[in-house]
Amino acid sequence: MKLRILIVITLLSFPIVLARAQNTGAPHLEKHGTATQLVVDGKPFLILGAELLNSSSSSLEYMRPVWPRLAAIPLNTVLTPLSWELIEPREGQFDFTLVDGLIQEARRNNLRLVFLWLASWKNGMSSYAPIRVKQDTQRFPRVVEKDGKPVEILSPLGKESMVADARAFAALMRHIREVDGSAHTVLMMQVENEVGVLGDSRDRSPAANHAFDGQVPRELMTYLEQHRETLLPEFRKVWEAAGAKSSGTWQEVFGSDAKADEIFMAWNYGRYIQSVAAAGKAEYPIPMYVNTWLGGWSDPHPSPYPSGGPLPEVMDLWKAAGTAIDMYAPDEYMPNLGEWCDRYRRGGNPVFIPETNGGAIGGANVFYAVGQYEAIGFSSFGIDTFVDLERDSLLDANDDLGKSYAVLAELAPIILQHEGRGEMAGFRLDKDHPRMSLELNGYRLDVTLDQIFETAAKTGFGLVISTGPDEFLGAGSGFRIAFSPTKPGPPHVGIGSIDEGTFVGGAWTPGRRLNGDENDQGRAWRFVSKRISIEKAVVYRYE
Numbered sequence: 146m147k148l149r150i151l152i153v154i155t156l157l158s159f160p161i162v163l164a165r166a167q168n169t170g171a172p173h174l175e176k177h178g179t180a181t182q183l184v185v186d187g188k189p190f191l192i193l194g195a196e197l198l199n200s201s202s203s204s205l206e207y208m209r210p211v212w213p214r215l216a217a218i219p220l221n222t223v224l225t226p227l228s229w230e231l232i233e234p235r236e237g238q239f240d241f242t243l244v245d246g247l248i249q250e251a252r253r254n255n256l257r258l259v260f261l262w263l264a265s266w267k268n269g270m271s272s273y274a275p276i277r278v279k280q281d282t283q284r285f286p287r288v289v290e291k292d293g294k295p296v297e298i299l300s301p302l303g304k305e306s307m308v309a310d311a312r313a314f315a316a317l318m319r320h321i322r323e324v325d326g327s328a329h330t331v332l333m334m335q336v337e338n339e340v341g342v343l344g345d346s347r348d349r350s351p352a353a354n355h356a357f358d359g360q361v362p363r364e365l366m367t368y369l370e371q372h373r374e375t376l377l378p379e380f381r382k383v384w385e386a387a388g389a390k391s392s393g394t395w396q397e398v399f400g401s402d403a404k405a406d407e408i409f410m411a412w413n414y415g416r417y418i419q420s421v422a423a424a425g426k427a428e429y430p431i432p433m434y435v436n437t438w439l440g441g442w443s444d445p446h447p448s449p450y451p452s453g454g455p456l457p458e459v460m461d462l463w464k465a466a467g468t469a470i471d472m473y474a475p476d477e478y479m480p481n482l483g484e485w486c487d488r489y490r491r492g493g494n495p496v497f498i499p500e501t502n503g504g505a506i507g508g509a510n511v512f513y514a515v516g517q518y519e520a521i522g523f524s525s526f527g528i529d530t531f532v533d534l535e536r537d538s539l540l541d542a543n544d545d546l547g548k549s550y551a552v553l554a555e556l557a558p559i560i561l562q563h564e565g566r567g568e569m570a571g572f573r574l575d576k577d578h579p580r581m582s583l584e585l586n587g588y589r590l591d592v593t594l595d596q597i598f599e600t601a602a603k604t605g606f607g608l609v610i611s612t613g614p615d616e617f618l619g620a621g622s623g624f625r626i627a628f629s630p631t632k633p634g635p636p637h638v639g640i641g642s643i644d645e646g647t648f649v650g651g652a653w654t655p656g657r658r659l660n661g662d663e664n665d666q667g668r669a670w671r672f673v674s675k676r677i678s679i680e681k682a683v684v685y686r687y688e
Contacts, residue, residue, distance in 0.1 A: 172332045172431045174471055174495065178565025180519040181495035183432065185329055189561040191515065192332070192522025193550045194222035194259065196500055201529050202226055205246040211529050216254040218547040219554065222332060223256055224499060224524050228273040229264035233313045236277060241320045248330050261335040262317070265310045265417070268438065269343040269451040271299045278309065285309070286352065290345040298342060301413040301453070302352045311424035322429035333431055335499060336422045339438035339476065340414050341451020346406035357409055361398050365412060366391055368465035377491060379442065379458040383408070404442060410453025411462040419467025426469050434472035435463070436499050439479060457488040476500040482510050486518040496520040503528065508545035509573045509606035512621055515553065516571020516608025519564045552620050552677050558651040559618060563610050574605040574624060586611035587632040588684065595625045595671055602674035615641070617682045623674035625665065628684050635686040640667050642683045653681070
C-alpha cells in the first residue's frame with residue numbers, strides 16, 4: 146500500500162517537477178509543430194550519438210583513452226550502461242564513483258551522456274542485478290517457463306524486486322541531480338534494456354498464474370474503454386476479436402493464444418518499469434525511455450524476441466500502466482527502418498533510435514531518421530569497437546557514420562528550426578528502391594539515384610529543407626532531384642542557381658557555384674556519391 150501511495154503522489158507531482166526542469170534549463174521534451182524536440186539549456190538539441198559495448202564503462206581506466214577518440218568521430222552524445230550491481234554493491238549502500246568519473250570525462254571531452262540503467266533486466270535476462278538479488282529467489286522471484294524451471298529472469302510480478310530496483314534508481318537520479326543538475330551533461334535515462342520473457346510467451350510462476358487466471362485490473366479496462374478510438378489497431382483488433390469485453394480474465398478479454406500471454410506480460414513489465422521510472426523522476430525529471438528488441442506477433446512463441454517488451458502492438462498496455470516513460474524506442478537492425486519509425490511515432494510517440502548499425506548503413510540511415518521522421522536522436526551500437534587504440538585513430542568501418550555526423554552537426558540549428566512544420570523530408574535509395582517523390586512548398590521533388598558518368602551511385606541518402614519560397618537546402622550523397630510545380634502558375638521549373646557551402650555557427654558560407662555537368666546542364670540538382678555535401682538550390686517557374 147505504501148508503494149502504491151508513493152507512486153500516485155509521484156505521478157501527481159510530474160507537472161510540478163517538469164515545470165521546474167524547464168525553468169532550470171534541465172533536459173526536457175517540448176512539442177515543436179508536429180515534432181517533439183529534446184531541449185537542453187533552453188535550446189533544442191539533436192543527439193548524434195553512439196552506444197558503448199555493455200562492459201566498457203564499468204572501468205574508468207579502460208575508458209580513459211577512449212573518450213577523445215569518441216569526440217573525434219565526431220559524436221556529441223555517448224550512451225553508456227550503469228549496472229545495478231556496481232551502483233549498489235550492498236543493499237542500501239551506494240557507490241557513485243563510476244557515475245562521477247563518467248560524467249567528468251564526458252565534460253572534459255565536450256560530450257553529453259545518456260545513461261542506460263541495467264538493473265532488473267538487460268536483453269530480457271537479469272544478469273546485471275546484484276548477486277544478493279539473484280540468490281534470494283524467495284524475496285526476488287524468477288520467471289518460470291513451461292518446463293517448470295525458473296530462469297535467470299526476474300519476474301515482473303515480484304513486488305520486492307520492483308521496490309528494490311526503484312529505490313536504487315531513485316538514489317542514482319538524486320545523485321545525478323546533485324552533481325549534474327546545473328551542467329546538464331546527462332540528457333536522458335534509459336530504464337532497463339530490451340525487457341521481456343525469452344523462451345516462452347509468459348511467466349508461469351505461481352504468482353503469475355494466479356494473476357493470469359484472475360480478473361484483468363479495473364484500471365486497465367477503464368483505460369481501454371476511455372481510449373478505444375485511439376488504441377493502436379493491432380492491439381484493438383485482438384481485444385475486439387475476443388468481444389471487446391469490459392471485464393473478465395486475461396483469456397476471456399484477450400483470447401486464448403500467445404497474444405493474450407504477451408499482453409499480460411506487457412502490462413506487468415509496464416507497471417514495474419513505470420514505477421521504477423516514476424521513483425527516479427521524483428528525484429530528477431529528465432526524459433526517460435525504454436528500448437525494444439524488435440519482433441512481431443507473426444512470430445510464434447517461444448520466439449527470438451522477448452515477450453512483453455514495448456513493441457508497437459502492446460505500447461497501449463505500457464501507456465496504460467503509467468506516465469513516467471516519455472518515449473518508446475526501437476533498437477533497429479532491420480532493413481525496413483522507415484516501417485518501424487512509422488509504427489513507433491504513432492500516438493505522438495517521439496522517434497529516437499538508441500541502438501542501431503554504424504558504418505555506411507548508419508551513415509545513410511541517420512539522414513533518413515532525422516529528415517523524414519524528425520528523430521530527436523540516433524545512436525550506433527558498439528562504438529568503441531570502431532576505435533583503434535593502438536593507432537590512435539578511427540577505423541575505416543565507422544568513417545561513414547562520422548562523415549554523416551559532421552554534416553548533420555553543421556545543419557542541426559537549421560534542422561531543428563524547420564522540423565515539425567512540413568518543411569523537411571529525408572530519404573534513402575538503393576537498387577530495390579531507386580526513386581521516391583515528395584512535396585515541399587508548392588513543388589514536387591522527384592528524387593532518384595544519381596546515375597551520371599563514372600560517379601553512378603549504388604545507394605543514395607539525404608534530406609531536403611524548404612528554406613524560402615523558391616529556395617531549398619539539401620545534404621547527402623548519391624542522388625539527383627528534378628522539380629515540377631504543384632500549385633497554379635507557370636508550368637515549368639528551372640534551376641536558378643546551386644551553391645555548395647558550409648555552415649559555421651549557423652551562418653552559411655557559400656563555396657562553388659555548381660553548373661554544367663554538376664547540375665545536369667540545368668535539368669537537375671545533383672549530389673554525387675563520392676562525398677556528402679551541403680548545397681543550396683534556388684528554382685524559378687516559367688511558361
